[in-house]
Amino acid sequence: MFSKLKGAFSKLGKRTLNEKNMENTLEDLKIALIKNDVAYDAAETIVEKTKKNMIGEQVGMFSLKKTLTEALKEAIYDILSIDQQFSLIEEIKKKKQSKEPYIILVLGVNGTGKTTTIAKLCTYFKKHKITSVVAASDTFRAGAIEQLHKHLKNVEVRIIKGKYNADPASVAFDAINHAVAKYINVVIIDTAGRQVTNKNLMEELKKIKRVNEPDLTLFIGDSLAGNDVLVQAEEFDKAVGIDASIITKLDADSKGGAALSIAHITNEPILFVGVGQGYEDLEAFDPQWFLKKLLG
Numbered sequence: 001m002f003s004k005l006k007g008a009f010s011k012l013g014k015r016t017l018n019e020k021n022m023e024n025t026l027e028d029l030k031i032a033l034i035k036n037d038v039a040y041d042a043a044e045t046i047v048e049k050t051k052k053n054m055i056g057e058q059v060g061m062f063s064l065k066k067t068l069t070e071a072l073k074e075a076i077y078d079i080l081s082i083d084q085q086f087s088l089i090e091e092i093k094k095k096k097q098s099k100e101p102y103i104i105l106v107l108g109v110n111g112t113g114k115t116t117t118i119a120k121l122c123t124y125f126k127k128h129k130i131t132s133v134v135a136a137s138d139t140f141r142a143g144a145i146e147q148l149h150k151h152l153k154n155v156e157v158r159i160i161k162g163k164y165n166a167d168p169a170s171v172a173f174d175a176i177n178h179a180v181a182k183y184i185n186v187v188i189i190d191t192a193g194r195q196v197t198n199k200n201l202m203e204e205l206k207k208i209k210r211v212n213e214p215d216l217t218l219f220i221g222d223s224l225a226g227n228d229v230l231v232q233a234e235e236f237d238k239a240v241g242i243d244a245s246i247i248t249k250l251d252a253d254s255k256g257g258a259a260l261s262i263a264h265i266t267n268e269p270i271l272f273v274g275v276g277q278g279y280e281d282l283e284a285f286d287p288q289w290f291l292k293k294l295l296g
Contacts, residue, residue, distance in 0.1 A: 017057050025068070026051055037257030039230045042079070042264035049075030073291050076260060080287035082269050086244070088216070089128050092185055095215060101133075101179035101187045105209055107240065108220035109232055110141070110193035113248035113274060117220050118188055119151035120274065120282035125186055126155070132186040135175030136161035137168035137208060140192040140201065148190055155279055168192070168204060169211040176212060189214065202239050209240055219245045219266070223258045230261045242266045247285075248274035256294045 015021065026047050033043035053071035095102040104121075108114045122132045134152055136159050138144040145161050152159045160175035172189045179187045191208060192201055209217065219242045221229045236242055245266065247259045250273045263270055270285040 015059065017054050017059055019051065019055065022051060022054060029068070029072070033257065037226050037261070039227065039257075039261035039265065042261045045264060046072070046075045046079070046260075049078060069295060073295060076294065077287055077291060079260060079264050080270070080290060082263060082267060086269055086271075088244075088271055089130070091215070092125075092130055096185055099180075099183075101176060101184055103176060103187045103189065103212060103214040103216070105189045105191065105212070105214035105217045106220060107191050107205060107217065107236055107242075108193060108222075112193070112220045112222040112225070112229075114193055114220045115144075115148050115151055115190065116277075116279075117246055117248055117274060117282070118148070118190055119155050119157075120279050121188060121272075122152065122155050122157040123279040124272075124282050130185045131183075132188060133158050133160060133175055133179050133182075133184050135159075135172040135187060135189045137171045137189050138192040139164050139166045139168050139171065144190075144192070151279075169208045172208055172212045205240055217241055217243045218271070219262070221245055221247050221258060221262050223247050223250050223256065224252060225258065227258075229258045230265060233262045234265050237266050242268055244269050244271045246270070246272045246274065246282075250293075251275040251281075256290065259290065260294070 029050065030043050030047045033046060034040060038046070050068070050071045053074050054068070092102040106114060106118060118134060122134070125132050134148065134157060136145045136148050138148070139162060142164070145164070149159050149161070160171065160178055162171045162174070168191065175187050175189070178184070189208065189212065191205055217240060219233055219236055221233060233242065233245070245262050245268065247262065247270055250256070250259070259270060259273070272282050273285050275281050275283055
């Protein structure tokens with residue numbers, strides 16, 4: 001990603017790094033980050049962290065105690081490793097002890113792969129011997145219930161649904177009651193893929209959350225959406241609150257900056273990444289793996 005920057009400090013000759021002699025290179029770094037879909041605020045934060053990591057270091061043409069790449073990796077890792085102690089499986093198991101289902105509210109805009117990601121989550125839970133049911137609370141978009149039903153049928157997970165234009169909060173409530181009665185471990189609430197500018201749909205989302213009190217509010221972000229996904233994450237976080245994220249289509253993303261920006265903007269962990277079209281193509285997010293993908 002930043003191969004052209006790796007040799008930038010070689011132009012400095014042998015000297016001690018300070019703000020003045022790093023200024024041009026750090027500006028180049030900021031531009032490179034922004035070109036790779038990193039939000040401006042996130043890019044500034046990374047540059048500041050990188051500068052802090054480098055100041056005072058002795059550098060030369062061929063031997064660096066700490067190269068730009070190493071300092072950059074440290075800065076990015078600091079952002080990506082937010083709350084890495086959080087384990088979704090462990091949290092579900094804790095809730096299971098109380099005889100109550102763990103409730104996940106899923107949100108995002110249309111086209112992010114939200115429905116497929118829900119089916120992937122159900123598959124992931126099955127691997128860990130965790131049962132799940134899905135509430136079809138997208139009663140707004142034509143065909144949404146049928147699309148969700150098709151995916152869930154493929155992974156053999158039950159869907160709880162109502163009619164179109166039914167109250168989405170009530171559909172979710174019915175799914176939770178079903179889970180309690182059948183001792184199902186997890187309820188996933190699907191919601192309408194709404195644009196953040198649609199105030200009515202955002203108010204509806206607030207109601208779903210208020211009525212059903214989810215344990216986890218999960219944002220689904222499309223890594224190919226560029227800076228749009230940053231606006232989405234920020235607005236959802238302001239309106240409803242995001243606890244964690246899943247980044248989709250990372251296998252097709254040559255940049256990866258969107259994931260980095262979402263972590264920075266929400267200050268919450270990325271739990272999984274989508275790496276393919278199959279139901280098993282959902283991987284736990286690993287900051288070290290992502291760093292290798294981002295920087296090489």
